[in-house]
Amino acid sequence: MSASGLPGTLANADWPNRKGLRVLTRALGAENIRWVGGAVRDTLLDVGVHDVDCATTHPPDEVMDRCAMAGIRTVPTGIDHGTITAVLEDGPVEITTLRHDVSTDGRRATVAFANDWREDAARRDFTINALYAHPETLEISDYFGGLDDLAARRVRFIGDARERIAEDHLRILRYYRFQARFGAALDNEAEEACAELAGTLKGLSRERVAEELLKLLSLPDPGETVERMFNHAVLRVILPEASLRNVEIMREVIDREAAQGFAPDPLRRLSALLPPSPDVAGDVAARLRLSRAQRAVLVGVASRLGSDAEAPKALAYNEGNAIAVHRLLLAGADAAAIRDWAAPTLPLKGGAIVQRGVAAGPEVARILQTVEQRWVAEGFPGEARVQEILNEELPEA
Known part of the structure; x- marks a missing residue:
């Protein structure tokens, strides 16, 4: 445990020593930036860090100018709110100029740039997200008791x-x-x-x-x-x-x-x-503006039946593994049988039915579908059994 009673420390973390962050620190000046937010919080909790965010006293234009002089490419991802993304070799870093809210309406804010770290911290949401770390000394500035809250979870x-x-x-x-x-x-x-x-x-x-x-x-x-x-x-x-x-x-x-x-x-x-209910699932997907792929999942899972648990592989064959796993878990069934299961291919083509004297067209499709349904219901038997099923389904001469 660190002195603050937290399991992690910035001194033992790898990310503050990333080459790209050192280059960024030199470009903007160590006294003009602080690492802030999730990277600091998660390090102190000893959980993995993915993104690193940076707060700075420099206005956005100066951030871009200084980065350009240091050979760092930048993208004005949120420049209206003071955010620039620096594209570094070890991952992008969002750099946001210190700011305070001028006006808000619950959905968006009008901001003004500031130069006071505490003022910037005051406009953040939670105390555990308002911990600022010096890029070189790694000293943490905590203006609202975030360390104590983090220790208390x-x-x-x-x-x-x-x-x-x-x-x-x-x-x-x-x-x-x-x-x-x-x-x-x-x-x-x-x-x-x-x-x-x-x-x-x-x-x-x-x-x-x-x-x-x-x-x-x-x-x-x-x-x-x-x-x-x-x-x-x-x-x-x-x-x-x-x-x-x-x-x-x-x-x-x-x-x-x-x-x-x-x-x-x-x-x-x-x-x-x-x-x-597929209809309800479709309505929810539309209301939440989900993607087509996400909507297809919601609707597919909503079509679940009480019989889902009876034949997991048949369900996976007909609906796909992902939908089948969802439906089995919702049905209270064991989905382990299809975890890594690859659906087999029906060892029968329409051409083989035509060769048996059936005229090409809808009847071939009907016979093929019927054979496939029986093949699935019987647990995907081999080719010999498929031929037996076909014989049974062929019209009598």
């Missing part, structure tokens, strides 16, 4: 929870996601504020809601959090089709995933939260 809004939510309504869903990922101790003010302001989620774009919901459902075990969202009337705002029984089914699916060694799947869990 508590997700707490910076300042007044209701004010933070009023600035950006999506913070309600972010709260639940972070609480499911990191939380142990509940923060009563945060819980009450999210429940009280749940209705404000209606004003958000469906894409933002869907992205945050799927991130939450991707976590190892969000079951308790989702149930709390239901009890706080938050879930019914974004997913009115979900019932308490659906939440219980989702928790059962999470347990089956773990028991059978399947990775978490957000669409499988979203399907569990919905009634088994």
Whole structure:
């Protein structure tokens, strides 16, 4: 344990020593930047770090100029809000100029650039996301008790929870996601504020809601959090089709995933939260602006039947492995039989039926389909049995 009571330390982490970050530090000046957000938080929790974010006192134009002089390519990914992405050899880094919110409406903010680290920290959402690390000394600046909250596994809004939510309504869903990922101790003010302001989620774009919901459902075990969202009337705002029984089914699916060694799947869990109706699944996919592929999964899983558990390989052959796994886990069945199963190919072609005297056309297709259905029902027997089935299905001369 580190001195702060946390399992990880920046001094023992690899990412602060990345070559690209050292080049970036020289380009912008060590006193003008700080690593901030997820990389710092996750390092202190001793979990894997993927993205590194940087805060700077330089305005965006100067960031780009300094990077260009150092041979660093930049992309103005969010320049209206002061964010530039530096394309480094060991991964991109988002660089955001210190700022404060001038006005907000719960969906978007008008910002002004600042030069005070604490002022920048004050406009962030949670204390555990407002930890700033010096790029060379790795000293952490903690303005709102984030280290203590991190040690207590508590997700707490910076300042007044209701004010933070009023600035950006999506913070309600972010709260639940972070609480499911990191939380142990509940923060009563945060819980009450999210429940009280749940209705404000209606004003958000469906894409933002869907992205945050799927991130939450991707976590190892969000079951308790989702149930709390239901009890706080938050879930019914974004997913009115979900019932308490659906939440219980989702928790059962999470347990089956773990028991059978399947990775978490957000669409499988979203399907569990919905009634088994393809029409409802299609409506939800449209409302959340899901992709065509995601919609196909939701609708395919919603077509689940009570008989799914009886013939896993037949289900996988007809629906594909992914849909079959989802439906089996939802049915309370063992999906291990099809984990790495590759569907066989029917050892019969239409041409072979024509050679047996059937005129090319619809009748050939009908016989081929009937043989295939029987072949699947019998558990994919070999070619000899397929020929026997064909003989039985051929019209008498």
